[in-house]
Amino acid sequence: MTDVLAYALPVALGVGLAAAAGFRVFLPLLLMGLAVKGGYLPVSGDFLWVASTPALIMLAVAAVTEVFAYYVPVLDNLLDGIAGPTAVGAGIAISAAVMGDFPPMLKWTLAIIAGGGAAAATQGATTLLRGTSTVLTGGLGNHAVATGEIIGAIGMTLLALLLPYLAALAAIVFIIIAWRMILRRRRKPAAPV
Numbered sequence: 001m002t003d004v005l006a007y008a009l010p011v012a013l014g015v016g017l018a019a020a021a022g023f024r025v026f027l028p029l030l031l032m033g034l035a036v037k038g039g040y041l042p043v044s045g046d047f048l049w050v051a052s053t054p055a056l057i058m059l060a061v062a063a064v065t066e067v068f069a070y071y072v073p074v075l076d077n078l079l080d081g082i083a084g085p086t087a088v089g090a091g092i093a094i095s096a097a098v099m100g101d102f103p104p105m106l107k108w109t110l111a112i113i114a115g116g117g118a119a120a121a122t123q124g125a126t127t128l129l130r131g132t133s134t135v136l137t138g139g140l141g142n143h144a145v146a147t148g149e150i151i152g153a154i155g156m157t158l159l160a161l162l163l164p165y166l167a168a169l170a171a172i173v174f175i176i177i178a179w180r181m182i183l184r185r186r187r188k189p190a191a192p193v
Contacts, residue, residue: 007102009164011110014095016160016167018115019174021090022122024153025083026063029090031157032097033059041161044100047093070146073139080127084120091119118171125178126152132185 095115
């Protein structure tokens with residue numbers, strides 16, 4: 001039983017951080033790096049680079065660039081094509097980083113399934129939301145979507161760092177609600193023209 005509890009906290013932390021990477025790829029990595037540098041978040045030795053000064057500078061530049069790029073019409077939709085695979089990779093890496101003491105087979109299996117899955121589901125939901133916003137508002141509503149994604153990335157990252165179990169639960173609830181809304185919208189018959 002204690003083995004299960006010892007594994008539960010890093011998995012919850014990994015899922016929460018990975019879901020945050022689905023909103024924005026670089027903001028959660030930057031905040032994670034700052035938490036590692038401050039001694040708040042332990043990561044496995046292979047991932048200590050995230051707290052190095054060069055990595056933090058690079059992540060800060062990437063995060064600022066990503067945030068502003070999503071406010072540029074047309075570019076925001078193009079970025080979603082790149083962000084999908086990148087978010088999955090970031091979700092896997094973030095999850096593996098916080099599962100430092102796990103046996104390698106368990107660590108990478110959970111990182112790929114739970115971390116990659118959480119990032120993919122969150123990214124997929126926000127990509128579909130942006131696509132819907134583009135169609136319904138001609139792209140004018142995409143700024144609101146971009147702002148919500150920034151808030152989601154920062155909020156989910158902080159929640160994961162402070163209350164990992166609640167972050168994992170919030171990620172699961174968000175994913176379920178978002179995908180239900182998307183599926184419901186897709187099932188609606190088209191209005192006659």
